[in-house]
Amino acid sequence: MEQLVEERNWAGNVTYRAPRMARPRSVEELQDLVASAARIRALGSRHSFNDIADTSGTLATLDGLDPQISVDAARLTVTVSGGTRYATLAAELQRQGFALHNLASLPHISVAGAVSTGTHGSGDSNGNLATAVAGIELVTADGSIHTIRRGESPDFDGSVVALGALGIVSRLTLDIEPAFDVTQTVFENLAWDQVLDNFDGVMSSAYSVSLFTSWSGTTVDQAWLKHRTDSFTGGGSDTTTEGGSIPTFYGGTAATGARHPLPGVSGRNCTQQLGVSGPWSDRLAHFRAEFTPSKGEELQSEYLIPREHAVDAIRTLRGLSDVVTPLLMIGEIRSIAEDNLWLSPNYGxxxxxxxxxxxxxxxxxxxxxxxxxxxxxPFAARPHWGKVFTSEPSTLATLYPRFDDFIALAARFDPTGKFRNTFLERTLYGNW
Ligand SMILES: Cc1cc2nc3c(=O)[nH]c(=O)nc-3n(C[C@H](O)[C@H](O)[C@H](O)COP(=O)(O)OP(=O)(O)OC[C@H]3O[C@@H](n4cnc5c(N)ncnc54)[C@H](O)[C@@H]3O)c2cc1C
Structure with a gap:
């Protein structure tokens, strides 16, 4: 079951230092593994850009567990095992006539890993992916199973975006809704001035809006608008058609072919655009499930800013374009709704x-x-837990009102520090 490894993350910028990797085939095997390990962490689909998943002990990957996707149509929930990826889950939900509220840019990411870091898509009324969690089953330090349900356990709000610090998530229950269709339209070369003068209008103009930018110049490269075609009322359309020909959007014009966020790259690996209606599972992510990049020649970083500071923060970044743009492949602006999850970058x-x-x-x-x-x-920017960041631990503690409560929760769940690693020492405990 265990083997020696020298393994890397998806981007190749982190070589895991864990001397052992284990691939349990059942939750019982996982429980034995956790109970007998001195140090252990779960490894998801390896899409984080830092050492958050690493450990000096055993790395446990749950992709050997059957996904066991189980829909409860009456409660509108789905339960999946801890190694399941969104691509697998989304296809099965769509097949059964159900949907998740949102997806990240890539569907190949594991559900448990995404939820653990507060991974998000976009949409003014869409919380991050962790906000869909209704319950989690954790294998805790002594190998026992601990189930935490929303509305029942006072620990719930601290246990979802938990950075792997409380235990290994063996199963998750997520909210679902009836399946819906989405159209995706890309607009190019929006006028920065118009976008910033009408920022709320831009970001609320569809169910999910992404702006792609190099942070420089006078135009925003692309706006990706994902509209629900059902009766959902949370996003209107501010597109106009001038002279009865090509639609426009804040100075941008509708793309006439499939686009990729990176300038000059073919859009064939991206989800269907050009306003063609289709299932949520084939539109809410930017990249197609059938296209599986096994590794990436890129790094990623992201800051989550309170909505009221968005325009000032964007202006600040544009002022840094001399430094930022030469290092950049592309930038992206998305919106995420508030939540109550203690370590979520969207908390409060x-x-x-x-x-x-x-x-x-x-x-x-x-x-x-x-x-x-x-x-x-000055804008209380919270860095994405799963991407490259350099923020000081002392700063992080001030950015999260429930930071100390989370430390206490982690100490209660993991009194011997079995799930602690270098990343947590550095970011939560300030030990370098
Ligand atoms: C190409 C690409 C696109 C991305 N797009 C987005 C995006 O659109 N939006 C966004 O917000 N982020 C995005 N990310 C970042 C990514 O979603 C996060 O880094 C996410 O945490 C990765 O999940 P993972 O399954 O790969 O987990 P890993 O990187 O393997 O691990 C992340 C953390 O989750 C923990 N973990 C994993 N599984 C479990 C488990 N079963 N139990 C307990 N803890 C667990 C690990 O221990 C670790 O702490 C992207 C990353 C890449 C590479």
């Missing part, structure tokens, strides 16, 4: 995600991030 505030897909030059990226950290500090 509607947020805007300011994202950077970087060329893989880590030292240069970290230098730029230190500058961005200080420039965005």
């Amino acid at each position: 505030r509607d947020g805007i995600g300011l994202h950077f897909t970087w060329h893989p030059d880590q030292p240069a990226v970290e230098a730029a991030l230190r500058l961005i950290d200080s420039e965005l500090a």
Whole structure:
């Protein structure tokens, strides 16, 4: 069951230092593994860009567990095992006539890993993916199973975005809804001035809106608008058709072919665009489930900013374009609704995600991030837990009102520090 490894994350910028990897075939095997380990962590689909998943002991990957996708149509929930990826879950839900409220840009990410870091898609009324969690089953330090349900356990709000610190998630129950269709339309070369003058109008103009930008110049490269075609009322359309021909959107015009967020790259691996209606499972992510990049030549960072500071924070980043743009492949702006999950970057505030897909030059990226950290500090920017960040632990503690409560929760669940790792020592406990 266990083997020696020298394994890397998806981006290749982290080599896991764990001397052992284990692939349990059942929850019982996982329980034995956890009970007997001195140090252990779960490894998801390896899409994080830092050492958050690593351990000095055993890395347990749950992709050997059957997904066991079980829909409760009466309660509108689905329960899945801890290694399930969104691509698998979304296809099965759609087959059964159900939907998740949202997806991240890529469907190949594991549900448990995404939820653990507060991974999100976009949409003014859409909470991050962790907000769909109605219950989790954890294998805790002594190997026993602990079930935590929303509305029943006072620990729930601290246990969902938990950075792997409380135990290994063996099963999750998520909210679902009846399946819906989505159209996706891309607009190009929006006028920055118009976008910033009408920022709320832009971001609320569809169920999910993403703006792709290099943070420089006078135009926003692309806006991706994902509209629900059912009776959902949370997003209207502010597109206009001038002269009865090509639709426009805040100075941008509708793309006439499939687009990729990166300039000059073919859009064939991206989900269907051009306003063609189709299932949520084939539209809410940016990239197709059939296209599985096994590794990436990129790094990513992201800051979550309170909605009221969005325009000022964007102006600040545009002012740093001399430093940022040369290191950048593309930037993205998304919106995420407020939640109550203690370590969620959206805890207690509607947020805007300011994202950077970087060329893989880590030292240069970290230098730029230190500058961005200080420039965005007045806006209480919270870094994405799963991406590259340089924020000081002392700063992180001040950004999360329930930070100390989470530390106490982790100490209660994991008194011997079985799930603690270098990342947690650094970010939660300030031990370098
Ligand atoms: C190409 C790409 C696109 C991305 N797009 C987005 C996006 O659109 N939006 C966004 O917000 N983020 C995005 N991310 C970031 C990504 O969603 C997060 O880093 C996420 O946490 C990765 O999940 P994972 O399953 O790969 O987990 P890993 O990177 O393997 O692990 C992440 C954390 O989850 C924990 N974990 C994993 N499984 C379990 C489990 N069963 N029990 C307990 N803890 C567990 C790990 O211990 C670790 O702490 C993207 C990343 C990539 C590479």
